[in-house]
Amino acid sequence: MIDRALVDELRPAGEDAVLGYIxxxxxxxxxxxxxxxxxxxxxxxxxxxxxxPDGLSPRLRELGHGGARQVARIVRQTILAPPPMDSSR
Known part of the structure; x- marks a missing residue:
């Protein structure tokens, strides 16, 4: 659904461009x-x-409970992260 290559192409245009696409x-x-x-x-x-024992998956616990604020932080970190290196070079 979300094309990571397109997200990387949009990153130089800024957060609004990436979020608009998402x-x-x-x-x-x-x-x-x-x-x-x-x-x-x-x-x-x-x-x-x-x-x-509490019935929750350890992986589910890793997701946290910060709601929209947590999602926004993850999206922002992804957008601002250095672009992936091209391994074919």
């Missing part, structure tokens, strides 16, 4: 039942793998 992709695919099905499958697998 939000357009989310909007465009939000009604796609196939995308929803894949996401639900992945969320279910994440939540149920190797449950701890």
């Amino acid at each position: 939000y357009r992709q989310i909007t465009e695919h939000s009604g796609d039942l196939a995308v929803r099905s894949v996401l639900m499958e992945r969320f279910r697998a994440l939540a149920t793998c190797t449950a701890a």
